[in-house]
Amino acid sequence: MSTDVAEAVRTETVPNVGRPLDRVDGPAKATGEAKYAADHDYPGLAHAALVHATVARGRVTALDTEAARAVRGVIDVLTHENAPRMRPVKRFSLGSFVKGSSVNYLATDEVHWDGQPIAVVVAETPAAARHAASLVRATYEELPAAVDFAAEEPKAVPQKGNAMFSSAADKGDANAALAVAPVSVDLRFVTPPYNHNAIEPHATTAVWNGNRLTVHDGTQSIAFVRKHLAMRFGVPERDIRVLAPYVGGGFGGKGMVWAGTLLAVLAARATGRAVRLALTRESVYRTVGGRTPTTQRVALGADRDGRLTALVHTSVARSGGMPEQVTSASRHLYAAETVHLRQNVVHLDLVPPTAMRAPGEAVGTFALESAVDELAWRLDMDPIELRMRNEPERDPLTGKAFSHRMLREAYALGTERFGWRERDPRAGAMRDGRWLVGMGVATAYHQPIRFPASVTVRMGADGAVVVRCGLHEIGVGAATVQRQIAADQLGVPLESVRVEVGDSDLPAGPIAAGSGQTASAAASVLAACDKLKRQLLALAGPPLRGRAIGDVQARDGGLFHGGGGRTYAEILAGAGRDHVEAAVKDGWVNFLARSARDGRRWVHGASGAHFCEVRVDADTGEVRVSRWLGVFDVGRVINAKTAAGQLRGGIVMGLGMALSEQTLVDPRTGRVVNASLSEYHVPVHADVPRIDVHCLDDPDPTTPLGLLGVGEVGVTGVPAAVANAVRHATGKRVADLPITLDKLL
Amino acid sequence: MKPFAYVKPADVEAALRAVATEPGAKFLGGGTNLVDLMREGVERPDTVIDVTGLPLDAVDDLPDGGLRIGALVRNSVLAADPRIRARYPMLSQALLAGASPQLRNMATVGGNLLQRTRCAYFYDAAAACNKREPGAGCDALDGFTRGHAVLGVSGSCIAAHPSDMCVALAALDAVVEVRSVRGDRRIPIGEFHLLPGDTPQNETALAPDELITAVELPALPVAARSRYRKVRDRASYAFALVSVAAALEVRDGAVAGVRLALGGVGAKPWRARAAEEALLGGAADEAAFRRAAEAELAAATVRPGNAFKTALATATIAATLRELAREEDAG
CATH class of the missing domain: 3.30.365.10 (Aldehyde oxidase/xanthine dehydrogenase, molybdopterin binding domain)
Structure with a gap:
C-alpha cells in the first residue's frame, strides 16, 4: 500500500x-x-493433597501414615520425617517479600496454626490423594495458643510502620479538641475476618527437568514467585519458569506464595514426577490468609456548622502479613483542625493475614464513613452537605497538593442521578409495604501504587x-x-x-x-x-x-x-x-x-461517592439492597467495560462484607469453622441489585496517561454506605459487621 | 472419599434385596447431600445403591383429593406441579426456597426427607460430634450456634433439621410410605424424624433396609390458602434461620382452621401444635398471633449465638399469619 x-x-x-x-x-x-494452573497435563502427572494440622500450636509427636500409604495409587506421603528440606526464608531478599508465612513446611515438627500443612500425599489420582490424606493420623504435644482476637485485643501493641506508610499521625491535640467540641460522636467498630474466595481455588502444577523447574501457578506475582522459589529451592532464577496466563481471580489472596505452591514444587522434587496440587476450597481457607479482623474507634468533634474540629481514628488489627493501613483514608478525606491516628496490632496463632482488596481502606472507611454519617444525624445535617463542608483543598496532614480530586463533582452528579433529594431525612420515614426504606452515602478512597x-x-x-x-x-x-x-x-x-x-x-x-x-x-x-x-x-x-x-x-x-x-x-x-x-x-x-x-509533590488517590438504597423487613430485620450508584474519579478510563466490571465487582464484594460474609474462627481452637462456600456467605445474584457505575473519566495530570487505578476503590466505603442506609431506614446504627438481621430485631 | 461399590438395580425388589444383603449400603437419590457427606468422610458407605432408575417418580391423585408423590420426584418437578401449587402452595414455596435451581433439579423427595443437618461441627472430622461419633461430645454447644436449633434439642445435640420441604410436610400431616423385604409401612411425618435425646445418631424411624417409596398428602382444604416464609442470611442459597409453613382459615373474625410448622429452629421439622391450639377458635389478630407464637417458643432452649431465634420466630410467625389473614380478607 x-x-x-x-x-x-x-x-x-x-x-x-x-x-x-x-x-x-x-x-x-x-x-x-x-488453561488455568490446574489444567496443564504432563506425562506421568501425579496429584497431591494436603493434610492439615488440627491444633493451633504445638509439635507433631507422631504421624501415622500407614493407612494412607496402603491406599491404591498412593506414590508417597511426605512429612517432616522424610521430605526434602526447603531453604528457609531469608530476612533481606526481594524473594521474601511474597512469603505468605515464615513457616518452613515439612522441615520441622512445629505447628503454628490450625490448618498448617503437616503432610502431603502424592498419588496417581486426585481422589486417591484426598482419600489417603484423610487417613493420616497425627498426635500432638499442644502448646498454649492465642487464637481469640477479642480476647487478645487488649494486649495490642503499636504497629510498626514501613517505608511507605507510617502507622501513626497527629495534627494538634485531637483528644483535647474532642473534649470541648460542641457536637461529637465517639464510636467503636468491629469488623470480622474475611476470606477472598476467588472462583479458582489456588492450584499449582510443578515439573522438574533436572534442576530446571516449570511451574503453572495461579498467582498475582509471577516474578516474585520465581524469586521466592529460587530462594527456597536453591536454584538460579533463570532456571525457573513460572506461567500464569489465566488466573481465576485473586483479590490479594494470590499475591503471596502460600503452602500449596511450595509443596507442589517440593512434592515434584521428592517424587520425580510432575505434580499438580489443586487445593480444595477447605484447604484454601486453612492455608491462605485472609483479611484481618479489626476493632476501631472513630471519634469526631465538630462545631455547630459541622466543621470538624477533631478526628480520632485508632485501630487494632492482626500482625503478620502486610501492615494493614486501617486509618489511611482518615489522613486524606477530611479537613479536620486536629487529627489523631494510631494503628495497633495483636499476634495470633492463626494462618497469617494477607492483603485483601483495599487492605486497610476497605475496613477503615467503614468506621470513618459510618462515624461521619452519625455526626450528620447529631447535627441534623444532610450527610453529603457535612462532607462537602469538610472537603479539604490540600492534603490535611501534609499540606501537599492532591494530584486530582473530584469528590465534589462525584457527589453532585450522584445526588442528581440517584434522586437523593427525594430522601425524607427522618429515620424510618420511608416505607414500601412491609419494607422500611433507607438511603445512605459514603465516600470511597484508595491510593494506587x-x-x-x-x-x-x-x-x-x-x-x-x-x-x-x-x-x-x-x-x-x-x-x-x-x-x-x-x-x-x-x-x-x-x-x-x-x-x-x-x-x-x-x-x-x-x-x-x-x-x-x-x-x-x-x-x-x-x-x-x-x-x-x-x-x-x-x-x-x-x-x-x-x-x-x-x-x-x-x-x-x-x-x-x-x-x-x-x-x-x-x-x-x-x-x-x-x-x-x-x-x-x-x-x-x-x-x-x-x-x-x-510522594514529595502530590497525594494521589482514586475516590468516589457511593449511593445506596436498602429495604429492611419491618418484622424480621432482613436487609436487601435495592439500588446502588457509584460515581468514581479513577482518572482516565481506558476501557469503560472492564473498568466498570472491576468497580462493580468491588461493590459486590463490599455488599458481602456489609451483610453476610465473615470467617468464623472458633475462639476455643483457632479453627476456621465455615471453610466452605455453603457456610461462608458471599453474595448470590439475588443479593445484588442493579449497580450503576459512573466514571468521571478525567485524566490525572500527573500520571502517565492520566490513570489512577480501579481495582480497589470500588469496595471502599461500601459497607458504610449500607450501614448508613440501614441507619436511615431503622434508626439503628450497626457498628459491627456483618449487619445481620439479629442486630436489627 | 472412601472407595465404595456402586450398583444400580432395575426394580424396587432388586433394590430391597441389595440393601438387605449389604450391610453398610446406602441408597443414592439425587446425591445432593449424600455425596457431600461422603466427600467429607462423614458418610462412608461400602456400597451405594443408585435408586434413580426405579419407577417411583409419579405424582398421582388420590380418591379423596390428596396426592401420592413418588419418592424419586425431583424437587423442581414437584414445586412446578399445578396440583401442588393449587392445593398445597406452602409445599411448592418451600421447595423453591431450598438450595439452588441446579440442586433442586437433582434432589428427590425421598432424599430430602433424609437430609442431614448442616451443623459445621458435624461436617468437620476434627470436631467433637455425638451425631457423627456417639459419645464423642458436642463442640456446637459452646461454639457458633447461629444456625442451630432451639426446640427439641438435648444436651447431646442442638443441630437443626435443614429441610424446607419437610417443614411443609409436617404442617400438612404427610405420611411416608416405606418398603423393605419385610413388607410395607406407613409412617406419619411427625413420627418419621426423631428428636436427638441421648442418641442423636438416630435421626429417623426408617430401618437400614427400608426404602422410601412415596409421600402421601391427605386432602386438606385449609392448605389451599397457605404459604412458606423463609428467613435467612442472604436472599437465596442459604439455610433457614427461621422458616414458617402456615395455613389459615378465618371465619367471622375467628380462626376456624390453622396449620403451622417451623424450620430452622427445631431439631426436627417442627409442627407448632401449641401455637395451633392457642390460635384455634380465637381472634385472628396480631396480638393473638404473637401470643400463639410465644406459646410455641416458650419451650425454647437457647444459646448465646441463637437466642435471637425466639424473637425472630415469633415475628415471622405473626407476620406470616397476618399476611394470610389479609389475603383471606381480600378474597
Whole structure:
C-alpha cells in the first residue's frame, strides 16, 4: 500500500483508549479453552493433597501414615520425617517479600496454626490423594495458643510502620479538641475476618527437568514467585519458569506464595514426577490468609456548622502479613483542625493475614464513613452537605497538593442521578409495604501504587505489533487495555496488536496489586512505544528524514508529517529489517526513586461517592439492597467495560462484607469453622441489585496517561454506605459487621 | 472419599434385596447431600445403591383429593406441579426456597426427607460430634450456634433439621410410605424424624433396609390458602434461620382452621401444635398471633449465638399469619 493511498482512504481515527471493548481473553474463557494452573497435563502427572494440622500450636509427636500409604495409587506421603528440606526464608531478599508465612513446611515438627500443612500425599489420582490424606493420623504435644482476637485485643501493641506508610499521625491535640467540641460522636467498630474466595481455588502444577523447574501457578506475582522459589529451592532464577496466563481471580489472596505452591514444587522434587496440587476450597481457607479482623474507634468533634474540629481514628488489627493501613483514608478525606491516628496490632496463632482488596481502606472507611454519617444525624445535617463542608483543598496532614480530586463533582452528579433529594431525612420515614426504606452515602478512597514494569514492543515487517510484559490476567482485562494503549500510541489497528502476558520468560511485569497493574504497565508501554517510534523514524527515509519525533504523527499504520509519510511496513522494508524492537527496563531502584519523587509533590488517590438504597423487613430485620450508584474519579478510563466490571465487582464484594460474609474462627481452637462456600456467605445474584457505575473519566495530570487505578476503590466505603442506609431506614446504627438481621430485631 | 461399590438395580425388589444383603449400603437419590457427606468422610458407605432408575417418580391423585408423590420426584418437578401449587402452595414455596435451581433439579423427595443437618461441627472430622461419633461430645454447644436449633434439642445435640420441604410436610400431616423385604409401612411425618435425646445418631424411624417409596398428602382444604416464609442470611442459597409453613382459615373474625410448622429452629421439622391450639377458635389478630407464637417458643432452649431465634420466630410467625389473614380478607 502506498502512502498516498493510505492518506486517501484515511477516515477519522477513533482512539481505542476509552472505548468499552470486549476483552481479548473472553472467547477462550467462554469456550473453556483458557488453561488455568490446574489444567496443564504432563506425562506421568501425579496429584497431591494436603493434610492439615488440627491444633493451633504445638509439635507433631507422631504421624501415622500407614493407612494412607496402603491406599491404591498412593506414590508417597511426605512429612517432616522424610521430605526434602526447603531453604528457609531469608530476612533481606526481594524473594521474601511474597512469603505468605515464615513457616518452613515439612522441615520441622512445629505447628503454628490450625490448618498448617503437616503432610502431603502424592498419588496417581486426585481422589486417591484426598482419600489417603484423610487417613493420616497425627498426635500432638499442644502448646498454649492465642487464637481469640477479642480476647487478645487488649494486649495490642503499636504497629510498626514501613517505608511507605507510617502507622501513626497527629495534627494538634485531637483528644483535647474532642473534649470541648460542641457536637461529637465517639464510636467503636468491629469488623470480622474475611476470606477472598476467588472462583479458582489456588492450584499449582510443578515439573522438574533436572534442576530446571516449570511451574503453572495461579498467582498475582509471577516474578516474585520465581524469586521466592529460587530462594527456597536453591536454584538460579533463570532456571525457573513460572506461567500464569489465566488466573481465576485473586483479590490479594494470590499475591503471596502460600503452602500449596511450595509443596507442589517440593512434592515434584521428592517424587520425580510432575505434580499438580489443586487445593480444595477447605484447604484454601486453612492455608491462605485472609483479611484481618479489626476493632476501631472513630471519634469526631465538630462545631455547630459541622466543621470538624477533631478526628480520632485508632485501630487494632492482626500482625503478620502486610501492615494493614486501617486509618489511611482518615489522613486524606477530611479537613479536620486536629487529627489523631494510631494503628495497633495483636499476634495470633492463626494462618497469617494477607492483603485483601483495599487492605486497610476497605475496613477503615467503614468506621470513618459510618462515624461521619452519625455526626450528620447529631447535627441534623444532610450527610453529603457535612462532607462537602469538610472537603479539604490540600492534603490535611501534609499540606501537599492532591494530584486530582473530584469528590465534589462525584457527589453532585450522584445526588442528581440517584434522586437523593427525594430522601425524607427522618429515620424510618420511608416505607414500601412491609419494607422500611433507607438511603445512605459514603465516600470511597484508595491510593494506587505504581510498581516497576518492564516491557518490550516489537514491530514486525508485516505491521504486526507484539507487546510483551509479565502481566497477570486475573480477570481484569490486563491484556485488553494494554492493547488499546499500544494501538493508539503506534497508530495501528487494534487487531494488529497482540499482548503476551503471564510468563516469567517475558519482561518482568508489575504485581497485580495496589490497583497498580494497569497504570504501571501503561507507563512502560508508553515509553516503549515512544522508543520504538524513534527507532522507526531513524530508519525512515524521505519524506520523514530529519524530522523531529515531535513533528511526526503515528497513525494509519505508520509515521506521518503533514500529508506525507511511510507505513511501518514500508519503513522496515526500506531498511531491510524484518522487525524493530524497543525495550523498557524498570526495576525496584527506579520504583523507590519514583515513589519518593512523586510522594514529595502530590497525594494521589482514586475516590468516589457511593449511593445506596436498602429495604429492611419491618418484622424480621432482613436487609436487601435495592439500588446502588457509584460515581468514581479513577482518572482516565481506558476501557469503560472492564473498568466498570472491576468497580462493580468491588461493590459486590463490599455488599458481602456489609451483610453476610465473615470467617468464623472458633475462639476455643483457632479453627476456621465455615471453610466452605455453603457456610461462608458471599453474595448470590439475588443479593445484588442493579449497580450503576459512573466514571468521571478525567485524566490525572500527573500520571502517565492520566490513570489512577480501579481495582480497589470500588469496595471502599461500601459497607458504610449500607450501614448508613440501614441507619436511615431503622434508626439503628450497626457498628459491627456483618449487619445481620439479629442486630436489627 | 472412601472407595465404595456402586450398583444400580432395575426394580424396587432388586433394590430391597441389595440393601438387605449389604450391610453398610446406602441408597443414592439425587446425591445432593449424600455425596457431600461422603466427600467429607462423614458418610462412608461400602456400597451405594443408585435408586434413580426405579419407577417411583409419579405424582398421582388420590380418591379423596390428596396426592401420592413418588419418592424419586425431583424437587423442581414437584414445586412446578399445578396440583401442588393449587392445593398445597406452602409445599411448592418451600421447595423453591431450598438450595439452588441446579440442586433442586437433582434432589428427590425421598432424599430430602433424609437430609442431614448442616451443623459445621458435624461436617468437620476434627470436631467433637455425638451425631457423627456417639459419645464423642458436642463442640456446637459452646461454639457458633447461629444456625442451630432451639426446640427439641438435648444436651447431646442442638443441630437443626435443614429441610424446607419437610417443614411443609409436617404442617400438612404427610405420611411416608416405606418398603423393605419385610413388607410395607406407613409412617406419619411427625413420627418419621426423631428428636436427638441421648442418641442423636438416630435421626429417623426408617430401618437400614427400608426404602422410601412415596409421600402421601391427605386432602386438606385449609392448605389451599397457605404459604412458606423463609428467613435467612442472604436472599437465596442459604439455610433457614427461621422458616414458617402456615395455613389459615378465618371465619367471622375467628380462626376456624390453622396449620403451622417451623424450620430452622427445631431439631426436627417442627409442627407448632401449641401455637395451633392457642390460635384455634380465637381472634385472628396480631396480638393473638404473637401470643400463639410465644406459646410455641416458650419451650425454647437457647444459646448465646441463637437466642435471637425466639424473637425472630415469633415475628415471622405473626407476620406470616397476618399476611394470610389479609389475603383471606381480600378474597
